[in-house]
Amino acid sequence: MSILALELPPVSHLFDWPTIWFDGTFFAINKTVLVYLAATAVTMVLFGLAGRPRESLVPAGAQHVAESGVNFIESSVVMQTIGPEGRKFMPLLTTIFFFILFSNITGIIPIVQFPANSRMAMPVALSLLVWVVYNVVGVKSQGVGGYLKSSLFPPGVPKFLYVIVTPIELVSTFVVRPFSLAIRLWANMVAGHLLLATFAILSATLWDFFYVPAALPFVMLLFLTVFEILVAFLQAFIFTVLTAVYIGGSMHAEH
Amino acid sequence: MLSLLAQTAPGELVDGLQAIGAGLGYGLAAIGPGFGIGTVVGSAISSMARQPESAGMVRTTMFLGIAFIEALALIGFVVFILLLP
Numbered sequence: 001m002s003i004l005a006l007e008l009p010p011v012s013h014l015f016d017w018p019t020i021w022f023d024g025t026f027f028a029i030n031k032t033v034l035v036y037l038a039a040t041a042v043t044m045v046l047f048g049l050a051g052r053p054r055e056s057l058v059p060a061g062a063q064h065v066a067e068s069g070v071n072f073i074e075s076s077v078v079m080q081t082i083g084p085e086g087r088k089f090m091p092l093l094t095t096i097f098f099f100i101l102f103s104n105i106t107g108i109i110p111i112v113q114f115p116a117n118s119r120m121a122m123p124v125a126l127s128l129l130v131w132v133v134y135n136v137v138g139v140k141s142q143g144v145g146g147y148l149k150s151s152l153f154p155p156g157v158p159k160f161l162y163v164i165v166t167p168i169e170l171v172s173t174f175v176v177r178p179f180s181l182a183i184r185l186w187a188n189m190v191a192g193h194l195l196l197a198t199f200a201i202l203s204a205t206l207w208d209f210f211y212v213p214a215a216l217p218f219v220m221l222l223f224l225t226v227f228e229i230l231v232a233f234l235q236a237f238i239f240t241v242l243t244a245v246y247i248g249g250s251m252h253a254e255h
Numbered sequence: 256m257l258s259l260l261a262q263t264a265p266g267e268l269v270d271g272l273q274a275i276g277a278g279l280g281y282g283l284a285a286i287g288p289g290f291g292i293g294t295v296v297g298s299a300i301s302s303m304a305r306q307p308e309s310a311g312m313v314r315t316t317m318f319l320g321i322a323f324i325e326a327l328a329l330i331g332f333v334v335f336i337l338l339l340p
Contacts (some may be wrong), residue, residue, distance in 0.1 A: 241315060
């Protein structure tokens with residue numbers, strides 16, 4: 001692609017990474033997989049360090065980060081959407097939040113500079129996990145019939161409107177929810193990575209050509225980098241909130 | 256115009272139309288969510304200003320609403336990437 005006489009690489013060059021180890025096998029590892037492994041390791045080490053027994057009551061370091069993260073999830077996700085009985089989902093929600101956050105934030109970490117969630121596999125896997133969890137929770141707390149009835153036949157709707165409402169609810173509850181969860185996370189990360197790459201290429205090309213105007217896209221690049229930190233937090237938060245909302249919705253029948 | 260079209264190779268014409276369609280498609284898909292997010296955030300800000308004590312709940316609900324609306328714009332963005340020649 002060339003835009004304004006700039007040679008931009010095709011989109012796939014920004015997201016396809018060659019295999020590093022175990023080429024051709026099922027366990028092939030490339031940059032995306034490495035970032036995911038690093039995100040998993042960072043999450044585990046953070047909570048492992050925070051959870052070990054110690055004498056001091058004043059939290060510091062990893063313990064402080066983990067405790068404020070847990071408090072944040074409890075006060076602004078679980079309490080606002082599910083209520084006190086949602087506390088048993090705290091481990092799931094906290095893990096999802098920190099894993100997505102750590103694999104998003106690599107988009108702006110120097111040298112790595114690749115948000116791993118801009119590949120579709122892990123968002124799909126996470127949203128399928130969420131799909132299984134909220135359906136199982138719904139069946140467990142309301143029974144199969146009660147769960148189907150409360151999710152397919154919302155009360156307070158005139159009888160004849162069920163002809164329209166039930167198919168819409170069927171599609172939106174069981175098909176569109178995991179799809180839109182995955183698409184939201186993935187597309188936000190792709191968009192952010194494309195923007196950063198575009199402005200980086202623009203300022204590099206202008207730097208080769210003439211020094212002064214390269215400052216303009218570079219300032220924009222700095223601004224977008226800060227914006228991407230916000231997006232990484234916000235997408236992790238939104239994924240967690242929506243998970244909590246879906247779980248809460250299938251725990252209590254609407255009335 | 257027609258003679259200009261006749262001079263281009265058929266593949267180029269298809270590519271060009273595809274690029275135009277992709278750009279127009281994303282632009283059109285961004286209109287509705289733009290209005291929607293504006294309405295949601297505006298109402299959320301005015302209700303937070305009226306009742307600052309309910310700001311936490313309003314903020315969570317606002318992010319939820321934004322997330323639902325934003326999905327439409329993002330699907331437009333996905334179509335844009337898929338349509339690029």
